[in-house]
Amino acid sequence: MTTNRREFLKIAGASALTLVTPSLLSPLWARETVRIPGQDFTPVKALMAKRWAMVIDASKCPPDCTDCITACHTVHNVPDFGNPKDEVKWIWTEPFAAVFPDENHPYREQGLQKMRLPVLCNHCENPPCVRVCPTKATFRRPDGIVMMDYHRCIGCRLCMAACPYGARSMNFRDPRPFITKINPDFPTRTKGVVEKCNFCAERLAQGKLPACVLACRQNAILFGDLNDSTSDIRKLIGKRFNLRRKAHLGTAPQIYYIL
C-alpha cells in the first residue's frame, strides 16, 4: 500500500487530534473539588492537598478516651489479638515520657506526666521506611501520605527496624479471625505483611476526613494541608507552640503536638 502526501497528513492530523482532545474535554467531567478542611463547603469529590499533616492538641484529650483508636481500628479492619506480641495498631496512646523522652523531667507538672498522647505514623517528609523497603511496597505519595501496598510487601520487616516511631505492625498471623466486625469497604490484610496508618487515604478519596479526626469529640485532632497558608492547621501551628517526635533525626515528621 502506498500512502500519498495528502493522506499521510490527514492521518497525522487525526492522530494529533486524539492526543489533544482528552486534555480539552477532561476538565468538564474530571474536575474534582478541592476542599481544604476548615473551609466550609461540601466536598463533591476527593479531598486533595499538597502536604497533608495533622495537629494533635493532646491537652484536650480526656483521660482514658479511646474514641480515635476505636474509630480507626474499626474502619480499617485492624485485628485485636489480645496480646502485645502479635499486636497490630495504627493509632494508640503512650505516656508523655515515651512520646517525648527528651522533653521529660521529674519536675514537669503532674498533668503532663500522666497524660497519654495519641501516636500514629508520622507520614514523614523524609521517611526512612520508604528508603529501606526493598520492593517499593511502602511509598510516599506526592501529597505526603506514606502508604503501604499490602500485595507487594514481602514481610521482611526492614521498615519496622527503620521506623524511629514504632509506628509499624507486622501480621504475625492471619488477622481475619480477630477482626470484630469486618468493614467491607476496606481491605483486610493477610498474614506476613506489615501495615500502619494511611492517613485515611481511602476516605480522603471519597471526600471524607480521617476517621480519628471525625471521631474526636474534643476536636483534639486537626487535619489539613500544611502547604496552604490559610488552612486551619497551618494557622494553628504558627500560633501555638508545638513539638514533633524525634525531629532531630531529620525524618521531618508531620504530626504536630500541642501540649
Place this chain on the structure above:
Amino acid sequence: MLEKALKGSRGYWIWIIFLLVMMTIGVLFYLHQLDYGLGVTGMSRDVSWGLYIAQFTFLVGVAASAVMLVLPYYLHDYKAFGKITVLGEFLAVAAVIMCILFVFVDLGQPSRVMNVLLHPQPTSILFWDMIVLSGYLLINIITGWMILSCNRREVPPPGWIKPLIYLSIPWAISIHTVTAFIYAGLPGRSFWLTAIMAPRFLASAFASGPALLILFCLILKRYGRFDAGDRAIQALSKIVVYALAASIFFVLMELFTAFYSQIPEQTRHFQYLFAGLDDHHNLVPWMWTSAVLAFAALTMLIIPSIRRREEWLAIACVFVFVSLWIEKGLGLVVTGFIPSPLETVTEYFPTGAEIAITAGVWAIGFLILTLLYKIFISVYSETGSDDNRPVANGK
C-alpha cells in the same frame, strides 16, 4: 565429581543421616510456620527481628572470611594456603546458602520474594545485599569447583578463573559491608547507628570464619586423612588472633563512646546487654560468657606455645567461634530493638519451632559443606598431589 560424595565410611553416613533428620525436622516446622505465620517465632511487634536475621548476619561473616585464604595465596603467593583455599571457598558457598535461607525463612510472604527483583528499589540496602550475596555465591561455586576439577584432571585451570578470584576479594569485603549497612543506616536505632559497624563486622568475621576453618582442618586431619599442613594452620591461627584482637578493640571503642559520653540513647543498649535494663536480664549471662571466652581465646592464641599445641588451638578456636556467635548471632540484632522506640523493654525468647527451623538451616549448610569437603578429600587423595595449583604460581 559429585559421585565422590556417595562413597564414604559408616561414620560419614551416620553424620549425613543425622543432618538429614535435622533438616527434615526443620522443614516440618517451617511448613507449620508457613501455615500459621511468623507468630510461631518469639518475634514481636517490638522485637521484629530475631534468631533468623541474627544467624544471617553472623554467617555473612563466615562466608566473607574465605578471603583470608584467597588473599594471602593469590596476592602474596603464600603457598602454605594452596591446599586449603578450596576449603575456604566451599565454606563460603555453604555459609552464603545458609544466609539466603535464613533471610528466606524470615520473610512473612516468602512466595513474593521475587518482588525484590521485579520492583527493585536501589535505595534499599536489602536489595543490594541480595545482589552481592548471590554474586558472591556464584563466584565461589565457580572458582572452587573449577579449581578442584582442574586439580583432579591435573590440568592448569583456565585463564579466566584468575580475574574472578581477584574479584572475589573485594566482593567478600562488600558482602559484609553491605550487611552492616542494613543496620548502620537506620535513624532510630542508636545501637546500630555507628560508623564502626562495618569494620566491626569484618573484624569478627575474620576471626570466626578462620577459627571455624582451623577446626575443620583439625577434624579432617584426624578423620579425613587430609593434612592441611602445620604452616597453614599456624598462619590461620595468627589471622584469627589479629582479627579477634581488632574485634575486641572495636567493641571496647563502642563502650567508650557510649559510657564516656553518657548519652542514654547510646548507653542503655549496652546496659541491657551487660547489666540488664528495667529488670530484664535475658542476654546478660550470654554476653558475659561471650566476653570471657573472647579474652580467654585471645590470651591462648597470643601465646605461641599454647597456639602450637593442636588441642589447645582447637579449644581456643571453639571459644572464638562461640564467643562471636553469641555477640552477633544473639546479641547484636535483638539488642537494637531493646529498648523500643517508645522506651519499652520487650524481651525476646526464641520458640522451639524457631530453634528447630534455625537448626534445620544449619543442618542444610553443614550437609552442603560435608558433601563439598568429601568431594575435595576424595579428589585430593586420588591425585595425592601436594597441590601446587598451577594458577597459584601465577608466573
